[in-house]
Amino acid sequence: MCFLVILFFIIKILNDIFSDSNLYDYREGKMQEIYSVVGFSTIITILIVILTLVIIKKGIKIVPQSEVYVVERFGKYFRTLNAGLSIIVPFLDKVQHKISILERQISQQKISVITKDNVEIELDATVFYRITEASSSVYRIRNVESAIETASISIVRSAGGKLDLDEMQSAREKLNTEIQTNLAEATHIWGVEVTRTEITDVKIDDVTKESQRVQLAAERERRALVAKSEGEKKQVQLKAEAELYQAEKQAEAIRITADAEAYAVTAKAKADATQTNLLAKAIADKGQPAINFEIMKRQVDGLAKIASAENAKTIIMPTDISKVIGSLETLYESLTTRSK
Numbered sequence: 001m002c003f004l005v006i007l008f009f010i011i012k013i014l015n016d017i018f019s020d021s022n023l024y025d026y027r028e029g030k031m032q033e034i035y036s037v038v039g040f041s042t043i044i045t046i047l048i049v050i051l052t053l054v055i056i057k058k059g060i061k062i063v064p065q066s067e068v069y070v071v072e073r074f075g076k077y078f079r080t081l082n083a084g085l086s087i088i089v090p091f092l093d094k095v096q097h098k099i100s101i102l103e104r105q106i107s108q109q110k111i112s113v114i115t116k117d118n119v120e121i122e123l124d125a126t127v128f129y130r131i132t133e134a135s136s137s138v139y140r141i142r143n144v145e146s147a148i149e150t151a152s153i154s155i156v157r158s159a160g161g162k163l164d165l166d167e168m169q170s171a172r173e174k175l176n177t178e179i180q181t182n183l184a185e186a187t188h189i190w191g192v193e194v195t196r197t198e199i200t201d202v203k204i205d206d207v208t209k210e211s212q213r214v215q216l217a218a219e220r221e222r223r224a225l226v227a228k229s230e231g232e233k234k235q236v237q238l239k240a241e242a243e244l245y246q247a248e249k250q251a252e253a254i255r256i257t258a259d260a261e262a263y264a265v266t267a268k269a270k271a272d273a274t275q276t277n278l279l280a281k282a283i284a285d286k287g288q289p290a291i292n293f294e295i296m297k298r299q300v301d302g303l304a305k306i307a308s309a310e311n312a313k314t315i316i317m318p319t320d321i322s323k324v325i326g327s328l329e330t331l332y333e334s335l336t337t338r339s340k
Contacts, residue, residue, distance in 0.1 A: 054090075055090045058088075058090035058091065059087055059088055059089065059090045060085070060086075060087055061081055061085075061086045061087070061088060061095060062084070062085055062086075063081050063082060063083050063084060063085075063086060064083060065083045066083075066100055066101060066102050067083070067098055067099060067100055067101065068080050068081060068082055068083070068098075068099050068101055068134045069081040069086075069095045069097070069098055069099075070095070070096055070097035070098075070099060070134050070135060070138055071088055071093050071094065071095055071096065072093070072094050072096040073089075073092055073093050073094075074092070077135055077139060078093060080134050080135055081095070096138075097134070097138050099131055099134040099137065099138065100131070101130060101131055101132075101134070102130065103128055103129070103130040103195055104128070104129055104130065104145075105126060105127070105128050106126065106127045106128075106129070106145060106148060106149055106152070107126075108124055108125070108126050108200065109124070109125045109126070109127075109149060109152065109153065109156075110122055110123070110124055111123045111124075111125055111152075111153050111156045111157060111160075112157075113156065113157050113160035113161065114157075114160075114161060115160060115161065115163060115164055115165050115168055116161060116162060116163055116164050116167075117164045117165055119165045119204070119208055120205070121160075121165065121168065121202055121203060121204050121208075122202075122203040122204075123156060123160060123199055123201070123202060123203075124199070124200045124201040124202075124203070125152060125156050125179075125197065125198070125199055125200070126197070126198045126200060127148060127149075127152050127183065127194060127196075127197050128194070128195045128196040128197070128198075129148060129187070129192050129193060129194045129195060130192070130193050130195060131144070131191055131192055131193075132191055132192070132193045133191025134191065135191065136189065136190055136191030137190055137191040137192060140189060140190055140191070141190045144190050144192060147187075147190065148183070148187055148192065148194075151183060151186045151187060152179070152183055152197070155179055155182045155183050155186065156179055156199075158182075159175055159178045159179050159182065160175065163175065165204070165208070168202055169202055172199050172202075175199055176196075176197050176198060176199055179197045179199075180194055180196065180197040183197060
């Protein structure tokens with residue numbers, strides 16, 4: 001109905017223009033001739049075509065991949081158009097805001113921070129973010145980037161105040177994570193996602209730098225002393241282990257020697273016992289000649305050892321040695337005869 005009213009007013013205005021002879025009477029009435037040739041219906045058709053094209057242009061919206069469009073109807077938020085082809089109602093709906101959804105980087109900020117040990121430093125911080133809810137970023141905050149900068153300054157100072165200067169320099173990743181988490185919670189209401197925060201540099205004054213140098217030199221000296229003490233301790237420990245190992249091996253050698261001697265004694269005792277049993281058996285079997293033979297044999301062996309000694313210059317032989325030798329021969333023959 002609204003389109004018809006607009007079309008009616010356009011046709012009426014054109015009709016008034018063409019019917020006024022005072023305005024278009026120049027050049028011998030050429031405009032009146034054109035009007036009479038073209039005809040009123042043709043003009044209406046052309047106007048309808050033009051109006052249709054305008055309606056199509058206003059009703060069809062092609063949204064780029066990197067943007068979203070915020071549409072208002074009668075000045076109030078209506079919906080958000082995502083990437084691709086979308087259709088809206090012409091003259092009622094209006095694309096009021098075109099929002100980029102690409103990840104953005106806030107300019108590097110220099111933030112003054114007082115650490116837990118009361119040292120004033122300067123942090124260079126950068127925040128990366130992207131808009132996930134276009135309507136919230138448009139209608140809840142006027143300048144979302146400025147708001148993120150303000151929030152990041154407060155959060156960086158709060159997080160940095162919880163750490164000592166040494167922790168600030170060594171645990172930078174922990175600091176980045178804490179800042180990102182807290183900043184994401186603060187900016188969520190604005191339809192913003194904080195993707196990453198970076199502390200790019202930690203700057204300290206010259207006095208603090210000199211104090212750090214002295215502290216570093218003292219720490220290096222302490223570590224050198226500790227390393228030296230650890231080396232001496234290790235040396236003593238290795239020496240003690242070597243002595244213990246040597247003592248264990250010596251004790252093991254003594255034990256093995258004792259076992260060998262005990263085995264030899266046992267073996268000799270067993271041999272003597274076997275020999276005694278044999279002699280007892282021989283005596284039981286009327287083997288007195290064999291016993292006499294063994295005794296005489298040992299006497300002869302003893303005389304031979306005495307004669308072979310280096311210090312033996314004079315040997316006194318018993319008078320009955322020939323008798324002993326003769327008896328030995330007789331016993332040997334007797335044993336031989338009995339064995340046959």
